[in-house]
Amino acid sequence: xxxxxxxxxxxxxxxxxxxxxxxxxxxxxxxxxxxxxxxxxxxxxxxxxxxxxxxxxxxxxxxxxxxxxxxxxxxxxxxxxxxxxxxxxxxxxxxxxxxxxxxxxxxxxxxxxxxxxxxxxxxxxxxxxxxxxxxxxxxxxxxxxxxxxxxxxxxxxxxxxxxxxxxxxxxxxxxxxxxxxxxxxxxxxxxxxxxxxxxxxxxxxxxxxxxxxxxxxxxxxxxxxxxxxxxxxxxxxxxxxxxxxx
Amino acid sequence: xxxxxxxxxxxxxxxxxxxxxxxxxxxxxxxxxxxxxxxxxxxxxxxxxxxxxxxxxxxxxxxxxxxxxxxxxxxxxxxxxxxxxxxxxxxxxxxxxxxxxxxxxxxxxxxxxxxxxxxxxxxxxxxxxxxxxxxxxxxxxxxxxxxxxxxxxxxxxxxxxxxxxxxxxxxxxxxxxxxxxxxxxxxxxxxxxxxxxxxxxxxxxxxxxxxxxxxxxxxxxxxxxxxxxxxxxxxxxxxxxxxxxx
DNA sequence: GATGGAATTTGCCTCAGCGCAAACAAGACG
DNA sequence: CGTCTTGTTTGCGCTGAGGCAAATTCCATC
Numbered sequence: 001x002x003x004x005x006x007x008x009x010x011x012x013x014x015x016x017x018x019x020x021x022x023x024x025x026x027x028x029x030x031x032x033x034x035x036x037x038x039x040x041x042x043x044x045x046x047x048x049x050x051x052x053x054x055x056x057x058x059x060x061x062x063x064x065x066x067x068x069x070x071x072x073x074x075x076x077x078x079x080x081x082x083x084x085x086x087x088x089x090x091x092x093x094x095x096x097x098x099x100x101x102x103x104x105x106x107x108x109x110x111x112x113x114x115x116x117x118x119x120x121x122x123x124x125x126x127x128x129x130x131x132x133x134x135x136x137x138x139x140x141x142x143x144x145x146x147x148x149x150x151x152x153x154x155x156x157x158x159x160x161x162x163x164x165x166x167x168x169x170x171x172x173x174x175x176x177x178x179x180x181x182x183x184x185x186x187x188x189x190x191x192x193x194x195x196x197x198x199x200x201x202x203x204x205x206x207x208x209x210x211x212x213x214x215x216x217x218x219x220x221x222x223x224x225x226x227x228x229x230x231x232x233x234x235x236x237x238x239x240x241x242x243x244x245x246x
Numbered sequence: 247x248x249x250x251x252x253x254x255x256x257x258x259x260x261x262x263x264x265x266x267x268x269x270x271x272x273x274x275x276x277x278x279x280x281x282x283x284x285x286x287x288x289x290x291x292x293x294x295x296x297x298x299x300x301x302x303x304x305x306x307x308x309x310x311x312x313x314x315x316x317x318x319x320x321x322x323x324x325x326x327x328x329x330x331x332x333x334x335x336x337x338x339x340x341x342x343x344x345x346x347x348x349x350x351x352x353x354x355x356x357x358x359x360x361x362x363x364x365x366x367x368x369x370x371x372x373x374x375x376x377x378x379x380x381x382x383x384x385x386x387x388x389x390x391x392x393x394x395x396x397x398x399x400x401x402x403x404x405x406x407x408x409x410x411x412x413x414x415x416x417x418x419x420x421x422x423x424x425x426x427x428x429x430x431x432x433x434x435x436x437x438x439x440x441x442x443x444x445x446x447x448x449x450x451x452x453x454x455x456x457x458x459x460x461x462x463x464x465x466x467x468x469x470x471x472x473x474x475x476x477x478x479x480x481x482x483x484x485x486x487x488x489x490x491x492x
Numbered sequence: 493g494a495t496g497g498a499a500t501t502t503g504c505c506t507c508a509g510c511g512c513a514a515a516c517a518a519g520a521c522g
Numbered sequence: 523c524g525t526c527t528t529g530t531t532t533g534c535g536c537t538g539a540g541g542c543a544a545a546t547t548c549c550a551t552c
Contacts (some may be wrong), residue, residue, distance in 0.1 A: 144346025
């Protein structure tokens with residue numbers, strides 16, 4: 001199920017760097033000893049690019065903490081549509097269905113690049129919640145902010161035009177996973193027009209047209225599965241709907 | 247802040263009917279003694295029609311359990327749009343910001359009719375979570391299902407046409423708050439075209455046109471702030487997009 | 493029962509964005 | 523180095539649904 005990374009990768013597997021992990025917001029306020037007890041029960045896994053971390057409807061056997069890479073969480077509808085729920089960045093949790101009383105995963109999670117994650121068996125959750133209150137409280141904060149995000153998304157879909165939504169999506173992506181380059185801020189994983197369309201409720205054609213237009217205005221530079229935001233500020237103007245339609 | 251009901255209302259205030267409350271899913275699996283300890287710390291409040299239960303951005307001083315009535319939860323955007331997040335029915339929680347680590351309410355809650363609710367001070371939450379694990383677990387189940395709902399909503403907005411979304415909204419409403427009458431299933435509180443528009447991300451004009459068309463087909467009967475679904479099954483056909491556009 | 497305000501209906505016009513289709517470019521792979 | 527797959531671009535036409543505006547109906551209230 002979990003394919004291996006290409007050989008030559010230099011990421012930690014057996015010997016996890018606890019000091020790095022301890023800095024993550026999920027573990028905020030947790031004593032070192034407790035942290036060890038929590039992390040000690042996880043196994044470390046690798047997921048190759050384009051492989052699933054977990055799948056919709058599948059029994060939720062584990063929950064995960066992404067250490068390295070990027071994961072796309074997608075919901076598939078019965079009639080064949082795909083809607084991207086969110087992208088997971090390093091340090092974020094995923095597959096926390098069990099904390100919400102679900103027994104199956106509500107979405108598919110696909111590695112956008114080769115990934116490393118910690119995995120805990122879901123059955124440990126009740127014990128964790130009881131023994132490490134700050135851990136569970138941190139996790140519920142995550143859930144809370146995802147609920148907020150989802151509502152914000154509903155509001156965007158209800159009140160904004162496609163152009164604004166796509167602009168917002170790019171801004172979110174560079175905020176979450178942007179890497180400065182000399183050209184501008186690069187979205188640090190392969191992302192296609194189709195992917196952006198699935199995030200914003202539109203079509204790859206419309207996204208392509210928008211990116212082309214923005215490219216002409218030197219707002220972004222983009223290529224195959226690659227988007228660089230050159231002028232975040234002007235993009236924000238569009239996102240907020242204060243753009244001067246010239 | 248909390249206006250009174252009209253005189254002559256016969257609802258319980260001081261003497262709460264515990265046996266009724268005990269049946270609610272929020273309290274599932276909780277010992278009678280614990281239930282008493284939880285409910286004992288709540289105060290019972292009344293909210294008059296059109297009055298706020300709590301308001302967006304306000305400090306989240308309390309969380310609530312609706313006992314009677316219907317509450318509309320609405321988010322306002324900076325640019326004046328209003329998006330209805332959900333309707334709360336009797337037995338449901340609202341204002342549970344504190345359980346998610348928020349200090350302010352993320353939305354406005356307005357009584358759609360005169361309401362009765364229990365209110366707990368938010369500061370009790372950590373103690374409740376620690377002392378009554380099934381209570382907190384039930385609450386997080388609620389949160390989980392709301393997260394699911396929100397995602398479902400995003401998917402609807404991304405993949406369905408307005409007609410389907412409005413049909414879905416009516417079906418959800420009759421499921422949640424439908425009352426059988428000889429005409430059909432009545433949505434049991436005043437709801438305007440505008441309200442439906444705010445639930446579905448469209449305009450009152452479009453909702454009005456749709457309801458008129460459905461009225462002609464004898465699918466629904468509607469009037470001023472009043473909607474009766476006559477043929478839920480045919481409405482479901484529309485909602486699923488299997489309608490024969492005649 | 494007259495008045496005023498709120499909710500609803502409807503016609504007409506416009507356009508953002510989708511669907512379709514075809515061409516094109518860039519890697520991947522042998 | 524040619525070939526093939528996958529992602530991208532772009533033109534064209536169409537239409538679902540919103541915007542605007544005016545008329546109408548229903549209630550609440552005095």
